[in-house]
Amino acid sequence: MKKTKGKLLMSAAEIDLALARMAAEIVEKLGSRDEFAIIGIRRRGVVLAQRLCSKLEAILKRPIPTGILDITLYRDDLTTAGNRPLLRETLIDFDINNLSLVLVDDVLYTGRTIRSALDGLVDLGRPKRVQLAVLIDRGLRELPIQADYVGKHLDTTEDETVEVRLNEEDREERVVLFSKSV
Amino acid sequence: MASLSHKDLLGIEQLSIEDINLILDTAEALREVAARPVKKVPTLRGKTVVNLFFEPSTRTRSSFELAEKRLSADILNFASTTSSVSKGETLLDTAHNLESMAPDIIVIRHQSAGAPHLLGRECRSSIVNAGDGMHEHPTQALLDALTVRTVKGRLDGLKIAIIGDISHSRVARSDTLLFHKMGAEVWVCGPPTLIPWDFDRLGARITGCMDEAIDGADVIMMLRLQHERQNEAFIPSTREYYNFYGLTRERMRRAKKDTIVMHPGPLNRGVEIDSDVADADYSVILNQVANGVATRMAVLYLLSGYAGLKVKKTSR
Numbered sequence: 001m002k003k004t005k006g007k008l009l010m011s012a013a014e015i016d017l018a019l020a021r022m023a024a025e026i027v028e029k030l031g032s033r034d035e036f037a038i039i040g041i042r043r044r045g046v047v048l049a050q051r052l053c054s055k056l057e058a059i060l061k062r063p064i065p066t067g068i069l070d071i072t073l074y075r076d077d078l079t080t081a082g083n084r085p086l087l088r089e090t091l092i093d094f095d096i097n098n099l100s101l102v103l104v105d106d107v108l109y110t111g112r113t114i115r116s117a118l119d120g121l122v123d124l125g126r127p128k129r130v131q132l133a134v135l136i137d138r139g140l141r142e143l144p145i146q147a148d149y150v151g152k153h154l155d156t157t158e159d160e161t162v163e164v165r166l167n168e169e170d171r172e173e174r175v176v177l178f179s180k181s182v
Numbered sequence: 183m184a185s186l187s188h189k190d191l192l193g194i195e196q197l198s199i200e201d202i203n204l205i206l207d208t209a210e211a212l213r214e215v216a217a218r219p220v221k222k223v224p225t226l227r228g229k230t231v232v233n234l235f236f237e238p239s240t241r242t243r244s245s246f247e248l249a250e251k252r253l254s255a256d257i258l259n260f261a262s263t264t265s266s267v268s269k270g271e272t273l274l275d276t277a278h279n280l281e282s283m284a285p286d287i288i289v290i291r292h293q294s295a296g297a298p299h300l301l302g303r304e305c306r307s308s309i310v311n312a313g314d315g316m317h318e319h320p321t322q323a324l325l326d327a328l329t330v331r332t333v334k335g336r337l338d339g340l341k342i343a344i345i346g347d348i349s350h351s352r353v354a355r356s357d358t359l360l361f362h363k364m365g366a367e368v369w370v371c372g373p374p375t376l377i378p379w380d381f382d383r384l385g386a387r388i389t390g391c392m393d394e395a396i397d398g399a400d401v402i403m404m405l406r407l408q409h410e411r412q413n414e415a416f417i418p419s420t421r422e423y424y425n426f427y428g429l430t431r432e433r434m435r436r437a438k439k440d441t442i443v444m445h446p447g448p449l450n451r452g453v454e455i456d457s458d459v460a461d462a463d464y465s466v467i468l469n470q471v472a473n474g475v476a477t478r479m480a481v482l483y484l485l486s487g488y489a490g491l492k493v494k495k496t497s498r
Contacts, residue, residue, distance in 0.1 A: 070211065073215075073223040073224070073225045074223065074224060074225075078225055078226075078486070079227070079228055079229075082487055083185040083487055084185055084483060084484050084486070084487040086207075086208075087207075087208045087211045087212065087480075087483065088211050089210065089211040089213075089214050090211075090214055091214070119224070122220075123218060123219075123220040123222070123223065124218055124219065124220070125219060
């Protein structure tokens, strides 16, 4: 299969706008009520979490704890043979017990990453509630998981791929849709 | 995606620099698990690991066992004293019997050099060498490297002095191979009776003078006198050994300011190392133990990708 030229889904400005709206929604739902923290899922979720965090801190005028979650150890495809995914450190240096958490990832697709992330969080403590923020929800779920804050909803097919490219990781800033021609 | 270039971890000799860095990076990421309230991850759920120990071992065996448990593997422990080995079964028969129980990884310690290599050729499971005779002890060298890298931030360009009973030490062999491979300057030091004359082939410089070894060293690695492997008198007395090759406070005063002291354990206080030195701030001996669990978790994690793969048998 060959990749065709990608279709631009979101520009840098649109990404920023979406994150600003998501931050406002988080404040509306959690801001006044609870102590909460932001957890980014490696890798691009971490970048988005940091950006959300600075927007939230600007609105709420207080520091918001942020952490980094690596879900590799909890993946459900490790029992199959083959290469091991590269492992990176989970860095959450605050107590998550009784805290409201917002998990952040770039694309919500099958839901398996989030399933792994929830398992990972349980091993770190018992958060009061866990919510999910994603930049793109492309549908096609394989597990009963849904996002609380979504930057953009998309109807996609399994032949397509959605790539979120962020300056910090990819030196460019946009969301692109690729369809594979058979 | 990442993977080792081998089905087994038999020694440092076979590993590439990329392999070593991959293991160390993975171990570094896994250290965090020990700091959690629930010190367990489901990564090796459903995998079976056999610990096959033909030699007495407390430290290495418990370190492996803890690593396996923290990764949720199922464990089978065999000790030679309580198994059919004491009834005359050969190593190969033991291996074939174990193999028919379909384990994914076999961790083996054996008094004969090359025993893990034999198993590696005969078994479908991944083999981890936990010490074979006076040959290699790769996970110890890897945890030593992790400890040094964590404190010093690098391995290349460091001067590493390994002091003591070099002849009988598989740790000295694996450490020398690893640190040399990673660009460090390795010195081995001890009484001439306890240093193989051709040790420089592994990349080490040899000296009989402890002050020369310590001078400017970034890392001082002390080894134990292995009484259990010595049938002959290699040294006149432990008292004399202490005078010439014991790491004393006096000697540490002449060492570099930021040098660190390591020891694979068990310590013989007052023989190769002074109590004051072993317990001082510059001693990272207990960090080594903590890093041991993370390093073994990393090795098991990386090798578990091979379990179930059809691996071509290498020729003899």
